[in-house]
Amino acid sequence: MALISPPAFATCDLCDVHKNDSSGQFRVLPPVFRDFGGVARFSGPVSTVKCFEDNSLVKVAVDSPGEGRVLVVDGGASLRRALVGGNLGAAAARNGWAGVVVDGCVRDVSELAQCSTGIRALAAMPLPTEKRQEGQRDVAIQIQGVWVYPGDWLYADEDGMVVMASPLKA
Template sequence: MDSLVITDACDANEQLIESGDIRILPPIFQMYGKRRAFSGRIVTVKVFEENVLVREFVASKGHGRVLVIDGGGSMKSALIGGILSNSARKNGWAGIVVYGCIRDVEDINGCDIGVRALAAHPKKPKKTGAGERHVTIRIGGAEVRDGEWLYADSDGIIVSKTELSV
């Protein structure tokens, strides 16, 4: 992310926020990873307490995109850890937002990627392969659509229908 500041983007785009073209995710996420600010086109995946689809995405080329994982807000297991965050970094993902938990916090914090998650949890996820790709998801009442744009910094996370200028 070059220098887009979330607070400035919100101040400059109040009409787009009112219309729903820009949505602000609820302030429920913890910050992990070395990148405190990141942005990119969104790729969505919906899973519940399992991460086979997540593993497939981070193993593919990210091209500066952001993976948004709807884990249903579950606090019963982690959806990514150090291995997957490092895979995402190596494959060019800008960041990962997890509506659920992560693990291997020290490994993730040492990785040059931006990660947001609800909390850390030591239990690994199941490996069933269940889930959905490229679907519209809801996080705290805010819709997140595959192909939209996500911007994250220390002040929060916003999602926009279109790319915002820096």
């Protein structure tokens, strides 16, 4: 597998530039997410899933071509069930997802650390979800009080995560 160079951005620099933005076009996710994936720095256009203790739509998403996108999962901040595990992390990496951000839990932590994709979540929880085929895909979601929309751009590095309405200019 070829090594991918990290994206040329720093969330601290983005925050310096946009610190007085009141338009809602620039948003910072709270520092409550832990890094579980094999890639610490990632970015890409956002695709969303809204679900609660049911990862059926997360599986559908990561089993589809990621094309460098970031899947942002509104799991309702549940700490009772894991929405992403080793199999889904491997699928996300295999299918070209730049990252997966879960407002909820993950499991199979050692397997996720081997995945060549970014994975952030609130905590680890060994209990899997139920499969009820419930949830919504590519809808506006709220993650820790911050709105995230399909098509936004998410930038994640060692300092945190920011969401922007449009990508950085090259």
